[in-house]
Amino acid sequence: MKAAIVGVTGYTGVELIRLIQQHPKLTIGTIHSHTMHEHAEKVYPHLNGFLDQEILPYDPQLIQQENDLVFFATPAGISKTLAADFVEKKFPIIDLSGDLRLKKPSDYQRYYQKEPAEAALLAQAEYVVPEFNTAQGNLIANPGCYATAAILASAPIVQQGWLAGTMIFDGKSGLSGAGKSLTDSSHYVSASENMTMYKVNQHQHIPEILQQLQQWDPDLQHIHFSTSLIPVKRGIFMTLYAPIKETVTEAMLYQQFLETYEKAAFVRVQPLGKMPALRQVTTTNFCDIGLSMNQETQILTVAAVIDNLGKGAAGQAIQNFNVWAGLPETAGLLQVPIYP
Amino acid sequence: MKAAIVGVTGYTGVELIRLIQQHPKLTIGTIHSHTMHEHAEKVYPHLNGFLDQEILPYDPQLIQQENDLVFFATPAGISKTLAADFVEKKFPIIDLSGDLRLKKPSDYQRYYQKEPAEAALLAQAEYVVPEFNTAQGNLIANPGCYATAAILASAPIVQQGWLAGTMIFDGKSGLSGAGKSLTDSSHYVSASENMTMYKVNQHQHIPEILQQLQQWDPDLQHIHFSTSLIPVKRGIFMTLYAPIKETVTEAMLYQQFLETYEKAAFVRVQPLGKMPALRQVTTTNFCDIGLSMNQETQILTVAAVIDNLGKGAAGQAIQNFNVWAGLPETAGLLQVPIYP
Amino acid sequence: MKAAIVGVTGYTGVELIRLIQQHPKLTIGTIHSHTMHEHAEKVYPHLNGFLDQEILPYDPQLIQQENDLVFFATPAGISKTLAADFVEKKFPIIDLSGDLRLKKPSDYQRYYQKEPAEAALLAQAEYVVPEFNTAQGNLIANPGCYATAAILASAPIVQQGWLAGTMIFDGKSGLSGAGKSLTDSSHYVSASENMTMYKVNQHQHIPEILQQLQQWDPDLQHIHFSTSLIPVKRGIFMTLYAPIKETVTEAMLYQQFLETYEKAAFVRVQPLGKMPALRQVTTTNFCDIGLSMNQETQILTVAAVIDNLGKGAAGQAIQNFNVWAGLPETAGLLQVPIYP
Amino acid sequence: MKAAIVGVTGYTGVELIRLIQQHPKLTIGTIHSHTMHEHAEKVYPHLNGFLDQEILPYDPQLIQQENDLVFFATPAGISKTLAADFVEKKFPIIDLSGDLRLKKPSDYQRYYQKEPAEAALLAQAEYVVPEFNTAQGNLIANPGCYATAAILASAPIVQQGWLAGTMIFDGKSGLSGAGKSLTDSSHYVSASENMTMYKVNQHQHIPEILQQLQQWDPDLQHIHFSTSLIPVKRGIFMTLYAPIKETVTEAMLYQQFLETYEKAAFVRVQPLGKMPALRQVTTTNFCDIGLSMNQETQILTVAAVIDNLGKGAAGQAIQNFNVWAGLPETAGLLQVPIYP
Structure with missing residues (x-):
């Protein structure tokens, strides 16, 4: 399967790149940013030899065309406006931001001091801590760190x-x-x-x-x-x-x-x-x-x-992907921790 | 006034050196260690030009002869056996270790897993948080950090x-x-x-x-x-x-x-x-x-x-000294914090 | 004597504050910034109790009125345009920026990629490494770190x-x-x-x-x-x-x-x-x-x-001030280094 | 293939564990230390779930019996006395210490201030920087960092x-x-x-x-x-x-x-x-x-x-192993660097 990442220039996005690169069943389709459009290896010299791709502008059609799912690794306030288009087309989303986690819009308003997502969107989003529940649909709100x-x-x-x-x-x-x-x-x-x-x-x-x-x-x-x-x-x-x-x-x-x-x-x-x-x-x-x-x-x-960035963000997103895709929960995630 | 420091090779001892060097009324008489006997500036190159003294072995007579008071900056278990000699001669002690802080010997035994100090010694020791109480005698137990x-x-x-x-x-x-x-x-x-x-x-x-x-x-x-x-x-x-x-x-x-x-x-x-x-x-x-x-x-x-090492040890010891000696509480201690 | 500091919100400016506060002959007159105008202790909580002053906008008249000299702790490109006014009135300046250090304007242009200061100003500026030379006039260019x-x-x-x-x-x-x-x-x-x-x-x-x-x-x-x-x-x-x-x-x-x-x-x-x-x-x-x-x-x-920030900037500026003012070179500067 | 590691309690040894765990063709046979004999996961909690083995005393017979090669991740001065026994039996060694790198015994003596290895042993050892040469025999001296x-x-x-x-x-x-x-x-x-x-x-x-x-x-x-x-x-x-x-x-x-x-x-x-x-x-x-x-x-x-610890020690040792064993040079070593 192929995944798009929106927001690759943040820490969470670049961690997703690393985790997908070592995943046995998932590869990177396209990568996107709202702010930076250069070759990925130029922005991130550590990726030299690993990701010969341009960071593209946000482009929902291209994403849907070239990928099987999309990870939103965007700051709060972005995915709530972008997700609807994908949901409509039943295109799978794993959202790592806080936009779709809270069922009560007033909570979002109070704590994020922004307008909450549409009620219909919130209703479909599933907040999944994979140790305790499993997604039924295609819109996963990944927990915060x-x-x-x-x-x-x-x-x-x-x-x-x-x-x-x-x-x-x-x-x-x-x-x-x-x-x-x-x-x-x-x-x-x-x-x-x-x-x-x-x-x-x-x-x-x-x-x-x-x-x-x-x-x-x-x-x-x-x-x-x-x-x-x-x-x-x-x-x-x-x-x-x-x-x-x-x-x-x-x-x-x-x-x-x-x-x-x-x-x-x-x-x-x-x-x-x-x-x-x-x-x-x-x-x-x-x-x-x-x-x-x-x-x-x-x-x-x-x-x-x-x-x-691991269990608190990108790692858990991959774990959620694994369960959602019917793969072993641990696929691509069982590395020995770096010590020291 | 002149002070001896016992235990100059620890962090607290070397901080005492720094604070006494900038004190208007206190100077260093002799410095002592149980383990290291070299020139102070050789052990601590940062002191080059500030402390042209040898680190001496522990020597209670010399301490009493050359100084007006003594700071014990020793690990737990040392000052409880050394203090009695000074107390007998009414020679002032400020003890930065935990040996003389606890009134109940059983507490010391439980938490330090060592034999407590003599009851007579503990009875004379005064635990002084200078914001709240003042020493009446010559044996001050300086609080822990x-x-x-x-x-x-x-x-x-x-x-x-x-x-x-x-x-x-x-x-x-x-x-x-x-x-x-x-x-x-x-x-x-x-x-x-x-x-x-x-x-x-x-x-x-x-x-x-x-x-x-x-x-x-x-x-x-x-x-x-x-x-x-x-x-x-x-x-x-x-x-x-x-x-x-x-x-x-x-x-x-x-x-x-x-x-x-x-x-x-x-x-x-x-x-x-x-x-x-x-x-x-x-x-x-x-x-x-x-x-x-x-x-x-x-x-x-x-x-x-x-x-x-400051308010949690050597700084508070100097503050306790100031009050005990009838000096302004802030003598030698009012430096602007290092930032950044 | 009283000194103004222009550029107090940078690291060098705040280090100047610290060093002047512990100087026996120098005090802070007024403090200035081009960008931030609040109470100094609000911007820098570590100064709480040490500097009950507002950070003022840049104001050359006020500076000259309230102070005996001025330290410029500004980024490159600022003091070259501000210094002339002071020089004209023979008001002493110690400039910690790179603006007045280079005698050849072309060097400044090449390395700073900015327009150099006026030739007349550069001619009067003295680059002083106090171990080797002494200022004759009132315009000192303090060396870089x-x-x-x-x-x-x-x-x-x-x-x-x-x-x-x-x-x-x-x-x-x-x-x-x-x-x-x-x-x-x-x-x-x-x-x-x-x-x-x-x-x-x-x-x-x-x-x-x-x-x-x-x-x-x-x-x-x-x-x-x-x-x-x-x-x-x-x-x-x-x-x-x-x-x-x-x-x-x-x-x-x-x-x-x-x-x-x-x-x-x-x-x-x-x-x-x-x-x-x-x-x-x-x-x-x-x-x-x-x-x-x-x-x-x-x-x-x-x-x-x-x-x-010390010998490489604010410390050396004070050392240069000391020599310039006929004080002992070490005035206010002989603290024991912080260790550890 | 199975490898023994001698010296697992050092940083290099524990890095070898990590790299072998993610290697497609190499597994850990036995692990040894001269100083510590406990369960590996007790010594290194980060390995919990990855290495259910006891750290064994040094035991050359067991090593040869249970493994196909041995990595020495020992401090200088150890492998020079232990290697001969393996060499005699043509049991492959990759030595990460400095003991077998220098052809001139006098160099070892001067720089390590220890007795050098036997001449016969040094003669057989091959210093291999895998970018430039390849081992012909079974005794590889892995370069220093x-x-x-x-x-x-x-x-x-x-x-x-x-x-x-x-x-x-x-x-x-x-x-x-x-x-x-x-x-x-x-x-x-x-x-x-x-x-x-x-x-x-x-x-x-x-x-x-x-x-x-x-x-x-x-x-x-x-x-x-x-x-x-x-x-x-x-x-x-x-x-x-x-x-x-x-x-x-x-x-x-x-x-x-x-x-x-x-x-x-x-x-x-x-x-x-x-x-x-x-x-x-x-x-x-x-x-x-x-x-x-x-x-x-x-x-x-x-x-x-x-x-x-990677290219400077354990990583290069695995790279040397790969080439020696006829595997692709990159086997098990192509992870994306951890960033940030």
Whole structure:
């Protein structure tokens, strides 16, 4: 099968290129950008010898003609206006942006401060965390990076109804999570040897997480959610503090995590009490999870690490493609993480 | 006045050298190490021209003869056996290690896994956070780095009795916090572009924090406390999640932080909702604090940043010296932070 | 005395603020920017408590009225048009940009690709490396960062006429050397764990270095000069490979370096064969120099390290101010380097 | 085919694991270490799910029984004593250490300061840079990291006899190049935001480079060679300054580089004047080369970048294996570089 990528000049787009290049059943048809139209290997010297193609302007007809599906790796606000044309023609879309994830338009408006997509489009879009659900149609909304880590870290507890209070998520992200746009805070001189906290309780992944968790526990009303930038290129270190009901023991919790992810090829639960390091998953589609129960406070600490461009974006998009296309979930995604 | 430093080859010792060199009233008498005996400028080329002295073996008589006080910048387990001799002779000590901070010997035993200091010695030692108390005698136990940040972040709330549940501290430290000893996790290749979590709910600063907070709220039984390493040399980014009583508003909280630190020269409370960046305090004795209340969860997020070698160790030791010696609290400590 | 700073929002401007704040005889009068007009402490939270001033628009009358001299910390192309007004009124200027350094207008045109300053202005400007010359007038052109390191590394050899061939300078700079402007190559995600080479034999500091060296050896026609970016915030590591005449021995070379810098407070020559580390000078006005002679190739390796914002810009500007104002050269500049 | 790895706990050993895991024709038989005997996935959590094997003590019989060849990824001084036993039995060895590279025992003695291997063993060992020669026997000495970059950067010039003077190599390496052993200079706090120069003209790869280059130009007597550490995990940025004969033009040079590497799958020559960035090859077996001629100095600047653990060690070892085994040179090695 052949895929088009729209938005190849962003970090997520270029990661999609890398993953598709090593995929056994998927190849790159055409690549597109709204801003840059040069030869791909000129823009990205690391691709020299791998992608002898021009980056083309956005061209929906060409995309549909030359490809079997399209990945949108565009910033928020783009795909919501472009998707309808493809949907109409039942042309498959995997959208990596936030445009089609939220069922409530008011959530999109509040958190993205933009006009939401058409109701009809939102109705057709399926938000798919491949560990928990499968797409029925041709319009997949790929989860966000923080959201992926937060959902995988909390699902076993929420599904069991074991919470005794508000979950607190303390998310730390590498700089590529903020995208390739140039800002003071992403300048090397600002970011190196620094740590900053941003969008406290205002991050746009909050409604996405709640929407998913409420499918398992409709009574769950709020989460407490903070996001920080740490000086790494790639990776999310998500720490969850979850107040647990008195009757639930550490052993029960650990057992539940093991069971929940028993068949999940990309979730690796660590030995009890052992926390994962961020680096052990970078460049891959893995999510490694560690947990530690504090008997005195009855609060469970969960640490979940992912690569924000891998399991948090392009990797998960390929995983979603694999399941959607009836391929083994792991096709093209089982590389050993880069270490060190 | 003249000060001896015991343990000059560690990060804290060498920071003491730097701070004393720029102090208007304090000079370095003698410098000592248990392991390395060379000329200081040979060990530390950056000191070339600043410290024409040999690093001497430990020698209590010489220390007392040539100095007016001594700083112990030694690892845990050293000063508890060396201090008694000085105390007997009423020779002033500022101990930067953890040996004399904990009043309950069993706490030391549990968290440091070593034999505690003699009861008589512990009885004389005074744990001094200079924003809140002043030494009466000559034996000062200087607070730990995480503890300093945690206490300053939570004091205004604990003092008012405004907590509605367990406080969760999520502490991130730079690598110098783990000391100069060589370990796999401190190797550049392991630490760069990585983040790791360690000693979850087991860090030795936990009892120190509780001991201080319980002076303000004897009912406070537990804190939840996690510690991580982020790829920076210096700095602690301490995030506190504090469940707040329903009757307490954001305005009351902010006002209380402002009042608590109104006269604290080194605590800078940020505008409400604005979180500090780690870099804005590195190399200094400042603690910058930001806070943000979440109305939905009734949880307050507090971020407090310090330099672990500055306000978290050597800077605070000089601040403690200043107050103890009757000097202005800020003597020698008011440099503009290094930026960028 | 009071100084104005024009261009306070760049790295060099904010470093000037820091250095003036700790200067015994100089204070900040007014601060100016062409682009940003807010309170200084709002733009730079690390300055909180240190600089209760508004950043003002550029206003030459106000500058002259409220100050005794002005520092231009502006990008290339600005001060050449602004300086004349001050010069006319004999108001002292220290210009940290490249606008007034080059005596030959054609050099400026070639390397900066802009129109050069008026000939009359260039005639009055004095390029001052304070280790070697002193300003006679009121218009000082402060040397560039690479140029400072290159001149200090090579002066003892060039002055003696000991070269047997072309000198090769391999300069490595931290990202702050490229200024605060946002570019793809200064994005953290591009710069971290990377090294890039740029402007090979085309850097604008080349004519500045030649101009200075030719004062000592008019026969010196060329240098070979490459510049790279390494993932550090601050610092220049300049490596010089100098082919040396057969009759010159290592001992003679070392002796010459020692003599040349015997009275230079800020140049620290290392023991023979010992190369300096970049960190041992960061945040200071020092230049540390190491040298090593290869008997087989008769090529001398010299390594000179400076802080590009310190000795390479703001530090040297203060040093130039000190000498110009008849103060001790070291006034306000003798801080212990930050380590680690 | 099955391979044993001796020395799996070093960076090179663990990179071999990664590369063999993705190789189409090679699998891991047994893994060995002289120091650590645990389950591989316990030592390296990133391998979780990829290598369900114990790290075994060194056991030559078992190695020969269970495998078709052995990779020695051991520090200098080990394989020289272990190899004989395998050679005797004609069991294939690819040695990644420096023990068998140098034909002159006195070179080994001088640069490694250890006793050299037996003459008979050295006689059989073949030093193979796969772009230039092919092993005839079963004992391959895999080139060193700096040596690989230096040889590839200079071969086209040396082979043509175009040098007009001494070549100067300025090599910059990431910290993994110094191995996993813990030293002050590899501590994160020392290495981050720092650059150091070491072993100026004394690096053990010098004789290895000379030995290779002298096969092409027996008159080449010396090279000038410096090595530095820059704050990156992986990668070598090798800069070569080569004085070129007057009759040789830039066009001839460029053409020669293109021709030399026309059939080299892993050497990518950049467009003339465009220098490669270190990151464009990390995690791969590529060597990217840029060149720029300075007409004024008649010195050619060549920049060659490799991953010291890839093309500089484990990648090249697999490439050597491929050629030796009659497989396509690129088998298992053609992954897109990780970017960013």
